[in-house]
Amino acid sequence: MSKTIIDWLAAREPVDAHSRSRELATAFAAIVAASDLIVDLGCGTGANFRFLDTYLGPMQRWLGIDNDIDLLKRAAACLPKDRVALKEMNLATDFQQVPFGKGFALTASAFLDMTSKPWLTRLAAHGCETPILIAMSTSSQPLWRPSHHLDEAIRLRVESRQRSDHGFGPSLGTDAANFLADLLRDAGCQVTTRESNWTLGPADRFLIAMMIEGVARRAQSIDASIDSSDWASMRKDQLLQNQLGLVVKHTDLLSIPPGHIVALDEN
Ligand SMILES: C[S@@+](CC[C@H](N)C(=O)[O-])C[C@H]1O[C@@H](n2cnc3c(N)ncnc32)[C@H](O)[C@@H]1O
Known part of the structure; x- marks a missing residue:
């Protein structure tokens, strides 16, 4: 499973790095103190560290949290041991162990859409005194070009799978980032969101091929009657002929606690 x-994480990392908001990463780095510990929720193999490290000081310390021991081993093998601690932890059941407040900053990438309303409500309640940068939260289902008559049926099934319980309660999926943004605003934080969309074409062949496989598999797992294998074959042919494009919308969110002033345009 972990392989x-x-x-998947290796294939998406360069595309995420290309798509992420540099403006929000810069603003996050500006409000994080050199002595703060950056806590990376769902750190995987450390992609978020690799992206943000260039924005932060060379001595910044990190704590990466994940519940997948194989991903943590991979992270341990490639991240600097003197600055990055890693912890195996289930963020759904052991949320109370996540450190917040003075001395901490919180970040995550490609994580939020699997969480639920109650979990995000807890995050916002604990996190309004903490700088938070949450990147690459999915905000749309995949949009394929050209379209295919099965796209909508497949989209509905993939969405239903995405909104199922991934351990945190029913997932908010594509609504998660906006839901969290509203909660943090209500709590008095300065919240800014930016689009960090994937716009994939022939140069992203490998990632698109993985998306085709993953989407077909998920649709089929929700509804065996749908012929997603025909759909997948047609999409792979289009990919081979350089005739397939794919957009997946994402959102980056920065939350600045009351008391800090950072000049950023609203949305
Ligand atoms: C799509 S991956 C993103 C990984 C990494 N942040 C990146 O950008 O490459 C989502 C991560 O969340 C982790 N995860 C999922 N459920 C979790 C849970 N309940 N507790 C801790 N980590 C979890 C997964 O193991 C995985 O590493």
């Missing part, structure tokens, strides 16, 4: 996830 598939490791391959």
